[in-house]
Amino acid sequence: MTTSLPDQSRNTTHTSQTMKACRVHQFGRPNVITLEDIPRPEPGEGEVLVKVHAAGVGPWDAWIRAGRSLLPQPLPLTLGSDVSGTVAALGQGVSRFSLSDAVFGVTNKRFTDGYAEYALASADMLAIKPEGLAHVDAASLPVVAVTAWQALFDHAHVGNGQTVLILGAAGNVGTYAVQFARAAGAYVIAGASTAAHAYLRSIGANDVIDIRLESFEDKTIPVDVVIDLVGGEVQARSLSTIKRGGTLVSAVSRPDLALAATHDVTAVFFFVDVTTDILDQIAAEVFSGRVVTQIGALLPLASARTAHEMLEGSRPRPRGKIVLRVVP
CATH class of the missing domain: 3.40.50.720 (NAD(P)-binding Rossmann-like Domain)
Structure with missing residues (x-):
């Protein structure tokens, strides 16, 4: 059984300009995560707006949530960095991708903004997702x-x-x-x-x-x-x-x-440095069958708290990556 987050904006009228996101307004345990309606962002120079189909969950997300990140993390923030989805909009200067391309990768160097229906991502931290690779598997890979x-x-x-x-x-x-x-x-x-x-x-x-x-x-x-x-x-x-x-x-x-x-x-x-070139090489290894992914738990976006409880050991966690499915 999974625990869905309280939706703090149920009375908000949904439009194409809003989106669901898992947010943190104060650092702490998994119960600080809330599911909210927030404005859908617009991509700036060098950025891609990704319609997120799946978002990976990793220990670094828990460090950020708990206030233990080595990087500055201004509040409030949206958790998550590993994403797979489709290109919804392109910022100025992005020529590598086209609208509706299926992509996967990491959002930004702060490792935030991924647990959402739409995520801004740096274009040089994304790659084209192979057609035969499911979004859930692609989201489990990047970091x-x-x-x-x-x-x-x-x-x-x-x-x-x-x-x-x-x-x-x-x-x-x-x-x-x-x-x-x-x-x-x-x-x-x-x-x-x-x-x-x-x-x-x-x-x-x-x-x-x-x-x-x-x-x-x-x-x-x-x-x-x-x-x-x-x-x-x-x-x-x-x-x-x-x-x-x-x-x-x-x-x-x-x-x-x-x-x-x-x-x-x-x-x-070393600290990981996610690049398009390495993502391309990894995708080729997975697509060829030389490397296999392993999903330990697949949860809906609204169960991000459950995912973090698994990370911290207060809930059983199967071997493999925890992934949030955003698009059914």
Whole structure:
């Protein structure tokens, strides 16, 4: 059973100039999210107005809602960044897209404005959605899949024949990292809880380890690259598994550079940077069947609170991405 948000504007007359959006007027727990009627925005220079069919839900949405974003987030705001939909209007200077094009990607560099019937998005953070890819699946991809892609290829430069250890491999970023690395010809060791091992093998992991219960640094063969999606002690322990001259890339916490240097390891921390070019490459991987998406929960827009309760563990959360369906 899902909990729909209270509609604070039920008496508002709906016109083509208004839209439903999940808003936050104060930072806090999931109950601060409200479903409201607000003016439909108009695209500015370099922007696209997307009629949203589906919006992805990620941990960064919860950080923003709770007031823990590393970026300034003026209130009130509309939550959400991952979207898939159709082009409703084009701002000045946008020539890459046409009206009614099916697109997917991220709204903006503040990661807001996606949980709505219409969303403004930066044109250089969108790509054409392949015709055979459903909007729900496309909305599950952008931030997590691009994070995995950039960790592997932009920062670690993973290639054919290399050995990669992925820590936190059963999470949404990790599952794409496993698949991308395998598609690139790497030998993949997936680190996750034992319960996820069969799943990780099914999506291409060559070997699996339980990074919480095992002394994996003693059991793992030397690797060229560690992709860290866990941080903390596990990240530090993983340095001893990397060959001299190898690389550790983290998307969750800054590595200890001095400690990495004692192992002759290059250590990198990065923030995701979603671009049209990477989205195009990811879409091609998914469309070809080399990479599969996994939807953990599909909810209506009005159940955004439920989605955030799943993120925080107060409701059961299946493995996979949470997605809000905006257009039935």
